[in-house]
Amino acid sequence: MSELLLNIKDLKVGYRVYKGLLRVLNGVNIEIYKGERVGIVGETGSGKTTIARSILRILPKAAKIFDGKVLFEDKDVLTMSKPEVSLLRRQQISMIFQDPTAALNPVSTIGSIMSDVIGYSYTAEGSRVKPSQIREMAINALRLASLPAPERILASYPFQLSGGMRQRVFIAMALATPRSLVIADEPTTNLDVTIQDQILRLIKRLIDEKHTSLILISHSLDVVSEMTDRVYMTYGGTVVEQANTRDLFENPYHPYSRALLSCIPRLSGGGFGSGIPGQMVDYLAAPRGCRFSPRCPKALPVCRTEAPPLVETEPGHKVACFLFSEKQGS
Amino acid sequence: MSLPSWLAKRLGEAVIVLVGLSILLFCITRILPGDPARIALGPRVPESAVEDLRKQMNLDKPLPTQYFLWVKGVLRGDFGMSLLSRRAVVTDIKAYFPATLEEVILAAILQFAGGIGLGILAAKYADTWLDGIVRVVAYLGIATPSFVWGIVLLLLLGYWIPILPIQGRISPNVTPPPHITGMFTVDSLLTGKLGVLWDSLKHLILPALALALAPMSQAARLLRSSMCDDMEADHVYAMRAYGVPENRILTKYLARLAFIPAISVMSLDAGSLFASAFVVESVFNFPGLSRFGMQAILNKDLNSIAGILLLVGVLFVLIIILADLIVAYLDPRTRLQQRG
Numbered sequence: 071m072s073e074l075l076l077n078i079k080d081l082k083v084g085y086r087v088y089k090g091l092l093r094v095l096n097g098v099n100i101e102i103y104k105g106e107r108v109g110i111v112g113e114t115g116s117g118k119t120t121i122a123r124s125i126l127r128i129l130p131k132a133a134k135i136f137d138g139k140v141l142f143e144d145k146d147v148l149t150m151s152k153p154e155v156s157l158l159r160r161q162q163i164s165m166i167f168q169d170p171t172a173a174l175n176p177v178s179t180i181g182s183i184m185s186d187v188i189g190y191s192y193t194a195e196g197s198r199v200k201p202s203q204i205r206e207m208a209i210n211a212l213r214l215a216s217l218p219a220p221e222r223i224l225a226s227y228p229f230q231l232s233g234g235m236r237q238r239v240f241i242a243m244a245l246a247t248p249r250s251l252v253i254a255d256e257p258t259t260n261l262d263v264t265i266q267d268q269i270l271r272l273i274k275r276l277i278d279e280k281h282t283s284l285i286l287i288s289h290s291l292d293v294v295s296e297m298t299d300r301v302y303m304t305y306g307g308t309v310v311e312q313a314n315t316r317d318l319f320e321n322p323y324h325p326y327s328r329a330l331l332s333c334i335p336r337l338s339g340g341g342f343g344s345g346i347p348g349q350m351v352d353y354l355a356a357p358r359g360c361r362f363s364p365r366c367p368k369a370l371p372v373c374r375t376e377a378p379p380l381v382e383t384e385p386g387h388k389v390a391c392f393l394f395s396e397k398q399g400s
Numbered sequence: 401m402s403l404p405s406w407l408a409k410r411l412g413e414a415v416i417v418l419v420g421l422s423i424l425l426f427c428i429t430r431i432l433p434g435d436p437a438r439i440a441l442g443p444r445v446p447e448s449a450v451e452d453l454r455k456q457m458n459l460d461k462p463l464p465t466q467y468f469l470w471v472k473g474v475l476r477g478d479f480g481m482s483l484l485s486r487r488a489v490v491t492d493i494k495a496y497f498p499a500t501l502e503e504v505i506l507a508a509i510l511q512f513a514g515g516i517g518l519g520i521l522a523a524k525y526a527d528t529w530l531d532g533i534v535r536v537v538a539y540l541g542i543a544t545p546s547f548v549w550g551i552v553l554l555l556l557l558g559y560w561i562p563i564l565p566i567q568g569r570i571s572p573n574v575t576p577p578p579h580i581t582g583m584f585t586v587d588s589l590l591t592g593k594l595g596v597l598w599d600s601l602k603h604l605i606l607p608a609l610a611l612a613l614a615p616m617s618q619a620a621r622l623l624r625s626s627m628c629d630d631m632e633a634d635h636v637y638a639m640r641a642y643g644v645p646e647n648r649i650l651t652k653y654l655a656r657l658a659f660i661p662a663i664s665v666m667s668l669d670a671g672s673l674f675a676s677a678f679v680v681e682s683v684f685n686f687p688g689l690s691r692f693g694m695q696a697i698l699n700k701d702l703n704s705i706a707g708i709l710l711l712v713g714v715l716f717v718l719i720i721i722l723a724d725l726i727v728a729y730l731d732p733r734t735r736l737q738q739r740g
Binding site: 130227 | 641645730733
């Protein structure tokens with residue numbers, strides 16, 4: 071494996087709400103290597119977006135980071151000075167949002183939004199870029215994102231474009247200037263099914279062309295299996311299993327991964343899976359031990375009292391489950 | 401819809417509103433108790449003279465005829481004679497209106513500048529002590545009627561700390577500037593008499609402030625809350641994620657969005673300044689239109705009442721149209737969105 075780009079270490083993030091404190095991320099560890107495409111999978115509310123937003127330090131006001139590090143090229147994003155974070159956001163990491171309609175200011179033209187995004191990514195270097203050059207770069211980026219008539223799109227307001235076009239605009243923005251990491255947070259969830267595939271292929275093509283690393287956040291196992299090299303399976307704010315995409319899909323260890331994968335309806339017999347009984351973690355009163363233990367069919371007594379450590383079952387394949395740490399002779 | 405056709409439509413609507421207003425005004429002035437001709441002439445004049453005046457004023461004709469005769473006059477710019485001053489109503493309005501206009505304009509400037517400034521400040525420093533102060537002041541501003549502010553300001557800055565004059569438009573020892581627009585501030589500025597300008601501004605500031613405090617507070621609260629709502633919006637986080645500086649997000653993306661709902665309310669409030677001016681001018685003994693209007697109402701001076709109220713109505717409608725134009729400029733969705 072090549073050089074380590076991003077290293078999230080033991081990240082713990084919560085949200086203050088009226089009823090108390092939601093302890094969402096409970097010690098998340100993620101590594102992203104240069105040029106790698108990594109998927110983060112989990113159901114709605116499993117803390118995927120919180121992970122993404124922590125990387126860029128754009129968590130909502132109510133969020134609180136308790137512990138952990140987000141090391142980008144060995145520098146902790148969470149303790150960076152404001153200018154350093156600005157530089158990181160302008161030149162290193164960009165993000166594609168879940169809902170392009172909500173993520174584009176409704177009363178600004180695409181051109182005016184893009185010129186800010188591109189313009190600031192260069193002013194950080196101290197060199198001023200002429201508006202005409204910025205415009206040129208915006209047009210090029212839109213063209214690369216397969217958008218017809220880029221000049222007209224620059225003059226348009228977001229509501230004048232279709233959902234798919236808005237997401238293409240966002241992808242163009244994310245890759246208009248060189249980046250070492252792109253975070254795509256459920257980039258196709260809010261789009262028509264017919265558009266989803268095109269958008270994913272576009273992201274994949276641009277990422278490959280520009281040798282950028284990708285974090286793809288999704289609840290869709292399908293999307294992740296097609297798009298990524300490696301996968302982190304999350305449940306209730308913890309990483310339960312991580313492996314090469316193919317390994318994880320062919321040979322899942324964690325009971326949650328197994329249950330989830332068996333839920334995929336197959337065309338060749340079997341019908342629909344049985345689903346997973348129980349409910350998502352209540353973060354106000356999260357289980358003390360393994361967060362999946364209340365729903366786990368194979369839970370042991372120890373699962374309810376202690377958090378399972380991450381153990382390597384095969385090279386590169388790690389599982390956080392006592393079922394496997396015992397096999398390893400603990 | 402293109403801008404000209406949109407504007408034409410709004411102006412058409414405005415005409416309908418004004419026709420309705422004129423009918424309403426006309427009815428109200430005629431329904432008020434008392435015989436205007438008798439009040440105008442006094443109790444000692446013989447009945448025959450009163451009868452003559454009634455004929456002269458068309459009061460003997462049926463109401464619809466009276467209305468059309470009145471409208472015919474209004475369209476020619478003739479609002480009839482004032483029964484009180486025995487001058488053309490237009491002449492009286494010309495004499496009194498500039499004072500009120502400069503008072504209201506200054507109040508509107510204070511309202512917008514103060515409201516927008518305080519609103520943005522409170523939003524930027526939301527949930528800090530600064531925000532707390534702005535919120536308390538804004539509550540006080542809204543909850544206190546303008547005439548109470550007038551009296552408080554008079555006591556505070558005119559009596560206890562006497563740094564500002566307490567009544568009138570200009571000091572007795574200062575010669576008013578030559579009549580150009582009738583607004584002392586503008587006229588003195590045009591003729592280069594800065595001393596006179598300063599003196600008339602000192603007279604204006606307290607009434608204008610008393611007028612402006614309530615709508616200013618309202619504007620600040622509205623802006624603060626809509627900006628705070630938008631601050632947690634996805635598109636703001638998106639701009640932040642791309643390293644756009646906070647101040648630029650605030651001034652370019654947030655303020656514009658927050659102005660859209662606030663601007664309509666702010667301009668309605670600005671229109672209402674003319675109404676509040678009626679009371680505030682009495683407190684400050686300010687020789688403006690509303691003091692004149694008050695006397696007209698007490699004396700059942702039909703033509704003056706109708707003339708003044710129609711003028712205020714027209715101004716109100718114009719302000720609303722202007723507000724709609726500003727909103728259309730700020731919000732492309734109202735301008736460009738195609739229905740269907």
